[in-house]
Amino acid sequence: MILRTHYSGDIRPEMAGAEVSLAGWAHEIRDLGGICFLVLRDREGFAQVTLVAKKVDKGLMETVRHLSRETIVLVKGNVKAEQKAPRGYEIIPTEIKVLSKAESPLPMDPTGKVGADLDTRLDSRFVDLRRPSVLAVFRIESAVMRSLRDFFYENGFIEVCTPKIVATATEGGTALFPISYFDKEAFLNQSPQLYKQILMSAGLDRVFEIGAIFRAEEHDTRRHLNEAVSIDVEVSFADHHEVMRLLEEAVARAYKYVSQSCTNYLDVLEIELEVPKTPFRRVTYTQALEMANENRTTEIEWGDDLDTEAEKTIGKAVGEHYFITEWPTEIKPYYTQPEEERPEISKGFDLMHPKMELASGAQRVHDYDLLVKRIKDQGMDPDGFEFYLRSFMYGMPPHAGWGLGLGRVVLTMLDLENIRDAVLFPRDRRRLVP
RNA sequence: GUCCGGAUAGUGUAGAGGCCUAUCAUGAAGCCCUGUCGAGGCUUCGACCCGGGUUCGACUCCCGGUCCGGGCGCCA
Numbered sequence: 001m002i003l004r005t006h007y008s009g010d011i012r013p014e015m016a017g018a019e020v021s022l023a024g025w026a027h028e029i030r031d032l033g034g035i036c037f038l039v040l041r042d043r044e045g046f047a048q049v050t051l052v053a054k055k056v057d058k059g060l061m062e063t064v065r066h067l068s069r070e071t072i073v074l075v076k077g078n079v080k081a082e083q084k085a086p087r088g089y090e091i092i093p094t095e096i097k098v099l100s101k102a103e104s105p106l107p108m109d110p111t112g113k114v115g116a117d118l119d120t121r122l123d124s125r126f127v128d129l130r131r132p133s134v135l136a137v138f139r140i141e142s143a144v145m146r147s148l149r150d151f152f153y154e155n156g157f158i159e160v161c162t163p164k165i166v167a168t169a170t171e172g173g174t175a176l177f178p179i180s181y182f183d184k185e186a187f188l189n190q191s192p193q194l195y196k197q198i199l200m201s202a203g204l205d206r207v208f209e210i211g212a213i214f215r216a217e218e219h220d221t222r223r224h225l226n227e228a229v230s231i232d233v234e235v236s237f238a239d240h241h242e243v244m245r246l247l248e249e250a251v252a253r254a255y256k257y258v259s260q261s262c263t264n265y266l267d268v269l270e271i272e273l274e275v276p277k278t279p280f281r282r283v284t285y286t287q288a289l290e291m292a293n294e295n296r297t298t299e300i301e302w303g304d305d306l307d308t309e310a311e312k313t314i315g316k317a318v319g320e321h322y323f324i325t326e327w328p329t330e331i332k333p334y335y336t337q338p339e340e341e342r343p344e345i346s347k348g349f350d351l352m353h354p355k356m357e358l359a360s361g362a363q364r365v366h367d368y369d370l371l372v373k374r375i376k377d378q379g380m381d382p383d384g385f386e387f388y389l390r391s392f393m394y395g396m397p398p399h400a401g402w403g404l405g406l407g408r409v410v411l412t413m414l415d416l417e418n419i420r421d422a423v424l425f426p427r428d429r430r431r432l433v434p
Numbered sequence: 435g436u437c438c439g440g441a442u443a444g445u446g447u448a449g450a451g452g453c454c455u456a457u458c459a460u461g462a463a464g465c466c467c468u469g470u471c472g473a474g475g476c477u478u479c480g481a482c483c484c485g486g487g488u489u490c491g492a493c494u495c496c497c498g499g500u501c502c503g504g505g506c507g508c509c510a
Binding site: 028030031032033034035036037039048052053054068069082084085086104105106107108111112113114115116117118119120174175190191215217218220221222224305307309332333348350357359360403405430 | 435443444445446447459460461462466467468469470471472473474480501502503504505506507508509510
């Protein structure tokens with residue numbers, strides 16, 4: 001049984017006379033003496049419940065007058081078309097039941113009239129999310145995931161779930177969270193990379209996963225978190241060009257879907273979403289370096305990674321989504337395939353938004369010997385990768401893939417200030433609760 | 435890690451050595467009001483991060499700490 005018959009957003013003035021039950025939060029109570037308005041809020045909007053002193057049961061009037069804000073109520077009543085009411089209708093109640101009382105004062109203002117710092121908001125995220133403008137971000141995030149899933153299924157992908165508890169590091173570079181696993185040492189996985197690749201050997205051909213990744217870096221920025229959601233893709237018998245094409249289509253598709261299906265949430269956020277045009281511009285690493293080194297005091301040398309300043313300069317110059325391609329092999333992970341003709345250049349790429357990096361990917365090394373060599377060259381021990389390397393010994397198709405940060409897609413799409421705004425319960429260096 | 439900025443009622447803020455028994459808004463409690471829609475009016479309640487120092491006197495200045503925000507770094 002569901003207590004409500006309708007969401008507030010389902011009700012139309014044309015339903016006048018209908019008996020409905022609404023359930024939600026007492027958003028506001030405006031008592032004008034002879035008439036009293038209760039604004040009930042649920043996930044889909046607001047409904048005005050109107051009580052006229054002369055016409056309504058005294059007990060009901062008293063109940064409403066003494067409701068604390070954010071108390072959960074069940075309102076049974078009749079729809080009345082009323083021009084003076086917001087959205088052209090109001091509810092004339094016959095029964096109001098308090099389901100759960102809200103204490104007061106509230107930890108923050110859920111109406112948005114009075115602001116709250118990010119820290120305050122995150123501490124009381126359950127109240128923060130009651131603000132339609134905050135919820136809108138996550139409704140859109142849901143739409144992004146849905147559009148990507150649709151896109152992947154339409155393109156022959158199999159959705160997979162790889163383990164998050166692992167025995168070894170994936171890539172070496174980043175720090176891992178150690179965990180206790182009975183009598184063994186284990187880690188939280190930094191990326192599904194190795195498992196996606198194993199599945200290519202297994203013959204799944206095209207896989208995707210939307211899942212959590214963990215990085216134990218003590219970074220402290222507006223675009224990094226220690227737990228993130230990664231949208232990962234791996235495709236067999238494909239090169240990096242093919243998966244770049246997939247990636248740009250996936251991103252454009254998400255924008256398109258959101259712009260069509262989330263108009264009300266975009267309105268709440270006052271955003272006019274522009275769908276990026278594909279194909280995205282390809283900028284080689286060498287070209288990127290040239291752009292970055294203009295008007296710069298300390299030049300970045302060929303072979304160095306691009307720093308934040310460089311990303312910003314290039315982003316400004318390009319002004320839309322773009323790929324950086326032809327990275328030096330040396331600064332890409334060991335599983336990145338070098339070009340055959342000039343092995344110092346790799347088949348790795350990054351997808352960039354003018355504000356920040358969104359994804360990175362590559363055609364992968366599928367040759368066992370080369371992979372072992374590359375692992376050694378990067379100062380790691382192939383023994384730790386045996387479970388992974390074994391899958392390269394018995395038939396591994398050439399393959400390519402990428403990982404795209406969900407939070408960053410939403411952050412850049414909605415022009416949010418902080419990645420924490422795009423994650424329900426962010427985990428950063430200091431924050432572990434809620 | 436490092437550099438810059440900050441910490442005042444539940445929330446968001448004003449404050450520049452005595453003006454502070456601390457401003458405003460929001461909120462809460464109560465009262466008035468029949469069409470509000472950020473309703474309005476009146477009354478009441480509620481705060482200077484912690485420790486040390488300077489000074490006759492510190493919310494205010496100095497030192498240390500804690501926490502928060504931002505930049506960079508680390509990170510793909």
